[in-house]
Amino acid sequence: MNISRETSGQHCSVEKRMTRHVCTCLMIVCLAAAATPCIGSIAFAQQAGARQGLPPPAVVIEQIKVQEVSSPAQFTARVEAIEAVDIRARVTGFLHSVDFKDGQTVKVGDTLFEIEPDQLDALVTSARAQVARAEATRGSAERTLTRNRDLFARRTVSQAALDEVQAAFDVAAADVQVAEAALHTAELNLAYARVTAPISGTIGRATFTTGNLVGPDSGSLARIVSLDTVRVAFAVTEGLLVTIRQQEADGSNIDPNKLKLSLRLANGTDYDAPGRLEFVENEIDPQTGTVAARAVFPNPRHILLPGQFVTLYVQRKDAPSLPVVPQTAVLQDSEGRFVYLLGKNNVVSQRRIDTGARVGNGWAVNTGLNGGEQVVVQGIQRLAEGMTVQPSEGQPVGGGT
The missing domain is CATH 1.20.5 (Single alpha-helices involved in coiled-coils or other helix-helix interfaces)
Incomplete structure (x- = not known):
């Protein structure tokens, strides 16, 4: 036991x-x-x-592109017409014809309206008759003056008689000038019966139709706007203006020819033609604290219309070119930011980078990348140094502003 x-x-x-x-x-x-x-x-x-025979993890890669990198100043701007004219009648009469279609492109000298010329033509004829009458009176007074001068030389007429004849001649000569001025006015009014385009551009709708009585008090008959080149007006903040003035004081003047001006339209697309800075006001608006400025853009296809709102981007033309990495490719730890590069035999490795300004959907890289490298943009969370992956190509990073 x-x-x-x-x-x-x-x-x-x-x-x-x-x-x-x-x-x-x-x-x-x-x-x-x-x-x-x-x-x-x-x-x-x-x-x-x-x-166990499992395939390597699938990732999406993208090649690093080198792009111009800058931080453009952004302004809300409005399109204005450089030339715009309201067509008005300069004489009174019934509208005889409208010689254009609404929205038509017109050139300088094209006939737009015709006012009935009959009454104006009659006034021209009457004015010519008055000129002929005045010239006849002047001729008679001139002959009388010549005779009286001969008689005065013979001491046949007195000085008072000669002076009276001289005055009659002067009045007759002045009457000729008055008649000629009246004839010129009548001819101008007859010419004004044909209303022509003073500038080239696109004409709007006619506000009067044939048969209406029009005149100087009728207001605008139509409006012509020149669209081949337009002006974009915007306001520069006081702080930006001070910076520009300081740079000018240091001797580094801002040359408008070194600025790159671009537009983004209301539908989100970029305008395809660059502009140039035309004018910056020399006074600050005390109510808004801004300075008025204007830029000029070519508009051959008439995409830009007066009154249209656009977004204006202003940046320097000599902006540096740097590699741009997609934001989705960038990771960060206690030591900073890094990306995974695809190497030989589809093996990934870490690369430390120093990022700069935002460029579209990516980051400008100051150091760490040279351009041309292939980085992982999707499937990055599953990666580690030295892993073998199964890569596929992705879409390039958008570099638009």
């Missing part, structure tokens, strides 16, 4: 020691697993997957 109890006690002691050993082993395994970094786990998982 005593032997049995001793044997039983020994078995119990052995089992307790084995249990403590197993527990200690499990604790060591758990601590080791907790101390293993995530990257090691990912690499371990990849190795395990490779032993």
Whole structure:
């Protein structure tokens, strides 16, 4: 009996020691697993997957492009017409014809309206008759003056008589000038019966139709707007103006020819022609704290219309060119930002980068990339240094402003 109890006690002691050993082993395994970094786990998982015949993780890559990098100033601007004319009648009469279609392109000298010329033509005829009458009167007075001068030389007429004849001649000569001026006015009014285009451009709708009585008080008959070249008006903030003035004071003048001006339209598309800075006002508006400025843009297809709102971007033409990396490719840790580059045999490696300005959907890279490298833009969360991946091409990063 005593032997049995001793044997039983020994078995119990052995089992307790084995249990403590197993527990200690499990604790060591758990601590080791907790101390293993995530990257090691990912690499371990990849190795395990490779032993099991699993394919490498699929990623999307993109080639780094080198682009012009700048921070353009952005303004809300409004399109204005450089030339615009309201067509008005200069004489009174019934509208005889309208010689254009609404929205038509016209050139300088094209006939737009015709006012009935009959009455005006009659006034011209009457004015010519008055000129002829005045000239006849002047001729008669001139002959009378010549005779009286001869008689005065013979002492046949008095000085008073000669002076009276001289005055009559002067009045007749003045009457000729008055008649000629009246004839010129009548001829101008007759010419004004034909209303022509003073500028080239696009004409709007006619506000009067044939048969209406029009005159100087009728208001605008139509409006012509020149659209081949337009002006874009915007306001420069006081702070930006001060910066420009400081640069001028330091001797580094801002040359308008070195500025790149571009437009973005209301539908989100970029205008395809660059502009140039035309004018900057020399006074600050005390109510808004801004300075009026104007730029000029070519508009051969008449996409820009007066009154239209656009977004104006102003930047320097000599902007530096830097590699641009997509934002989706950039990761960050305690040491800074980095990307995964695709190397030989589809093996990825980390590359530390120093990013600069935003460029569209990407970052300009000051150091770390040269352009032409292939970076991972999708599937980046599963990667670790030295992993083998299965790459596919992605879309290039948008570099538009």
